[in-house]
Amino acid sequence: MLKNIDRLLDHILEDYNKWGICLQKRPKLHVVEERTQSNFNYGSYVHAAVILNPNQKIKRDYDMMYRIAKVVYEGTGVSKEKIQEEIHQKIKEALKKSEKYMDQQGDIILYPDFFSESGKITADITLAHEIWHIVEDGRNLITNSIWSREGSATYASYRLLEVVHANTDQPFRGRPFSHFAHPIHGLYDACALITSKYVEQEQNPFQALLLPSIRAKIEAECEQELFKRIREFYVTKPLEEDSKDLL
Numbered sequence: 001m002l003k004n005i006d007r008l009l010d011h012i013l014e015d016y017n018k019w020g021i022c023l024q025k026r027p028k029l030h031v032v033e034e035r036t037q038s039n040f041n042y043g044s045y046v047h048a049a050v051i052l053n054p055n056q057k058i059k060r061d062y063d064m065m066y067r068i069a070k071v072v073y074e075g076t077g078v079s080k081e082k083i084q085e086e087i088h089q090k091i092k093e094a095l096k097k098s099e100k101y102m103d104q105q106g107d108i109i110l111y112p113d114f115f116s117e118s119g120k121i122t123a124d125i126t127l128a129h130e131i132w133h134i135v136e137d138g139r140n141l142i143t144n145s146i147w148s149r150e151g152s153a154t155y156a157s158y159r160l161l162e163v164v165h166a167n168t169d170q171p172f173r174g175r176p177f178s179h180f181a182h183p184i185h186g187l188y189d190a191c192a193l194i195t196s197k198y199v200e201q202e203q204n205p206f207q208a209l210l211l212p213s214i215r216a217k218i219e220a221e222c223e224q225e226l227f228k229r230i231r232e233f234y235v236t237k238p239l240e241e242d243s244k245d246l247l
């Protein structure tokens with residue numbers, strides 16, 4: 001099984017190479033037997049996760065979750081202390097669960113469902129997505145924006161693999177927030193769609209994605225749109241103080 005995945009990885013790296021996107025070293029794949037977390041799958045939506053520096057990554061992602069949480073809770077009457085307590089608890093759990101992966105050398109962690117047929121996202125899209133994270137990390141394009149980060153990796157995977165709509169053969173670049181039951185579910189695809197507006201017409205959209213000036217615009221629009229949707233969502237569905245299903 002890993003042999004096939006290795007070949008797939010080679011293909012994807014070659015495809016990125018054609019756009020002048022090269023990694024310093026070949027990412028090492030590592031298969032784990034279980035997910036590190038059940039609820040907060042930071043790093044990946046469905047199948048795999050990149051864990052280059054777990055502590056830094058978790059902190060960064062949770063900083064973002066905290067910012068989103070603040071928007072979620074605005075106007076809902078839930079106290080700030082409650083938010084802090086919940087986020088701190090989740091950070092603690094995440095760090096504890098990731099400890100056992102700290103010594104492993106994998107750049108891309110593959111969860112068991114990566115190999116299942118039932119996943120919504122295919123292996124090539126997942127690998128192309130995770131590799132894009134490594135590309136950005138390698139260039140120190142550390143953005144504090146989870147939406148820009150996930151939107152660009154999702155866009156890059158669709159663009160690289162020339163994913164098309166099933167019926168129309170038109171390029172598929174994601175779906176708008178309105179297609180999702182909860183704005184957070186749309187974070188990947190809707191932010192990819194926003195991203196596409198800024199880079200799709202560029203001669204080399206992948207290089208364009210790495211330009212800080214373009215990224216700043218993408219980041220701003222993704223954040224504005226996401227936060228607007230979250231506010232709208234919770235106006236119609238206010239949170240309960242003891243809700244465990246927050247984000």
Ligand SMILES: [Zn+2]
Nearest residue numbers: 043044150153
């Ligand atoms: Zn991702």
